[in-house]
Amino acid sequence: MTNPSLLILAGDGIGPEVMAQVARVIDWYGDKRGLKFDVSEDLVGGAAYDAHGTPLHDDTMARAQEVDAVLLGAVGGPKYDALDFSVKPERGLLRLRKEMDLFSNLRPAQCFDALADFSSLKRDVVAGLDIMIVRELTSGVYFGEPRGIFKEGNERVGINTQRYTESEIDRVARSAFELARRRSNKVCSMEKANVMESGILWRDVVTEVHAKDYSDVELSHMYADAGAMQLCRWPKQFDVILTDNLFGDILSDTAAMLTGSLGMLPSASLGAPMANGRPKALYEPVHGSAPDITGKELANPIACILSFAMALRYSFDQGDEASRLESAIESVLAQGVRTADLMQADTDAKPASTTEMGDAILAALDASL
Template identity: 70%
Template sequence: MSTSETGPAHKLLILPGDGIGKEVMREVRRVIDWFQRRRNIAFEVTEGLVGGSSIDAHGLPITDETMALAHAADAVLLGAVGGPKWDNLPFAIKPERGLLRLRKELELFANLRPAMCYAALADASSLKRELVEGLDIVIVRELTGGVYFGEPRGIETLPDGQRRGINTQVYTTDEIRRVARVAFELAKGRGNKVTSSEKANVMESGVLWREEVQRLHDEEFPEVELEHMYADNAAMQLVRRPKQFDVIVTDNLFGDILSDAAAMLTGSLGMLPSASLGAPRADGKRPALYEPVHGSAPDIAGQEIANPIATILSFAMALRWSFGLADEATRLEKAVEHVLSGGLRTADILQPGTAKVSTGVMGEAIVRALDKVTI
């Protein structure tokens, strides 16, 4: 039974990028086609270049024309960028600069990194099954401030001939409060708990972070449980007792580290989606970029062995956050779970007693499962 979708089509910009990005994005196209055919949901899909593929075609990691498409879209879905082919380029035009430009110009300040461990994959984790089975946490990482963007920065030569590298950790009240607000709002629809992580014991920026998160909590979200935790302790607790967490909110640097640590609790980077969100526009929609956590994996590109699930689940996040289709997002997530429970695996999540399949077969199986699952 299909539903009808009224109103204009959902505008989606697809940027496959480099390496396995093209292969995994092909499977998302299959999923989009299913929703259009079987659920009568209209998508206006355009495609562009980013990263190394854009450098090869235009000499830039992303063009002004592609940025214009990104600004006009309701959501951007990106595969992956980079590879050894472009390693020796000047820093300013490396493939990764395309992704950073998207984040900067779309003003995407909140990076959401879910870490879920499906029961069928609990034994693929590096931790014991009882520690990770049923794991469902989200790390909200501040994305546009902190040490990655602070000034002054650079490398300088000192009078005595030594060289010194400089990076500055800096945050303002507004930067902290807006990302914390995303975390509190997210927690209200989940386990109603936020863990704010910083290093207030040794960093003034951490003191400010703790004070502003606490103040926002007291003013606007007193019903949400809030705890503060030093970032090094948070890293330890993630591998000691990860299910104690619900939503973790943290800065750019610590979020980069903690989200990768949480990713491996689930068994494979090939399973994990992400969303980067900006502030709501006048029409109420947020600029948004969705992408799998894994990289371009050039060593396996073109071999049809990449796991497309992280990219498919990134599209599920777009359905929920950008297109207002929460039920359809749940349908897609259940289809993934259905396929995994049936024993199909790509090489990265292969376990004894399961069947190894290609990128395309995994994508096809998920599309078939969409017809079977109920919500």
Template identity: 75%
Template sequence: MANPSLLILPGDGIGPEVMAEVRKIIDWLGTQGTPFDVSEGLIGGASYDAFGVPLADETLARAQAVDAVLLGAVGSPKYDGVDYAKRPEAGLLRIRKEMDLYANLRPAQCFDALADFSSLKRDVVAGLDIMIVRELTSGVYFGEPRGIEGTGDDRVGINTQRYTTAEIRRIARSAFELARRRGNRVCSMEKANVMESGVLWREEVTWVHKNEYPDVALSHMYADNGLMQLVRNPKQFDVIVTDNLFGDLLSDAAAMLTGSLGMLPSASLGAPMANGRPKALYEPVHGSAPDIAGQARANPIATILSFAMALRYSFDMGDMATRLERAVETVLAQGHRTSDLMGPEGGNPMTTSQMGDAILAALKG
């Protein structure tokens, strides 16, 4: 059988730095009898500089052909004056849309060694392990009409929130399937009290639950209350399913419960391909952090954990994914920290490369 194929898109800012640490792990797996066919491409500002677009058609075609895509980060203030259609973020939106990666999985797990780094009290976040399932290819980020109309003092900004029955039902199924492998509980979040799209969302999630997943516990919550509950008592949740906009907000809030945005991975999954593997893109939740790019200060853990998700969801290597996650936990328990994880007592943080080396050493055991 052919080796599993992986397209790496390092992107902008700290993207290439954190991706270099993942490459160490991929290369080591190759020496252990699990070689990957790895290729690289450009996305975001790097692609704009090279090709004049944030995602070239050839790169998109390669992404469609591989078993999984691993992405670093996109964006930089240097592109703020560029038209929206050609900004780095447009490349990310396009690859998600064209690959139809409708299910965005964002785990928020608080490692015990970092419980005191959260902005909340230890007893609130210690042992936290939730999964936010965000619909990724529809909603207000893609709805039409959109744009800015008018001139002078009479301009209007327009964005359209739009969801169909099919779009809601398929993301609901993803959440229920995940819940069956976890705590068997799903909380669906929307704004059915003020938005018709929220009414439809609640009705369709309820339909999927009643007709296909009655064994899974389902609750509903308005998204604003959900955000408050994440801060008040996050461990009440197991799997949260929500739309594109609310998922963006909720997952970033959940990031801070874990101690650092540099700790959170994500997976964006689509329909199965001919080989049975889902269309998939894996990326850290954090951005390109241009203010620290090139300074060896970036935390590579979120990108490494994103690769662990790829091992689990794309390559049927759940045992190795667990080993990699435990290696991260071991390194943190040993007190190793990058600059974003330094406590008030200070100290000498590890460089990006040193953290990657420490995780690889722990993985080798």
């Protein structure tokens, strides 16, 4: 039996630094739990542009299509700001998502108890928070045609088109309902059916899918702007939130800040099942490349490590081992270990470095045995 395969694309900025800690965790699972992976590495984003003149080489794209899962660090940086739009580092990530057809983006917002006071919201609002936003990722206003900036008379007009087909809505709705069955069996679908025809279709299709195949799951609907307000008012009323590409982008960033730091948030982008039954998948932290702290050992590796935990759960059917890793991170935070982004401004304590946080997590994993 062959080992599951992982392609690591560390990318730019702090990407290689946080991914180095993920590699240590992967090695730990091989050594201590007998869970071995065939790991390969390649370039994406600015690093790929520097080497090949493109943010994603065709050979790398082909490899991404073949492996069981892709782990990505971060892309971009000011060094590449002047590049033509077609070769900016972010185009490499967008190509991966589009060509792998990763239509279902899972963005968890979980508040570890040790960090509840770090959120800008009150402790009782965020303590114990554990919600999942399922964002449609490959269609909607970011991809619809026509789009562009055009001249009409004496002025310019910017046009973007919000477009969804029934099948695109159907498949991401099924992804959300299936996920809800593994959690608290509750989905809230968010759109703007009061003012957008695409929202009317979204609500209709989600309702039809629910009635046909998922009547055991509790379904509610909410306008996306009201949903943003409710996320800030009482986020724990939600479990799985299903929404489109644009609103998902906004709502997931809103939910992200409930936890106190982007350095804590992983994500998964899933596609259709491959021949082995596993979904095509890309896992990445929500944070960016943070060029201001690159090379300073200040980056928080937790989001990237939690992204690997998501890979264990959703690509490799290793839910217990994913929970082990999540519990290890929770234990480390409860002990007071903090990288710089998790420290209050008024403290004189010395933050843990990127490597020291990795050390602490590995020690907690050892203690779990």
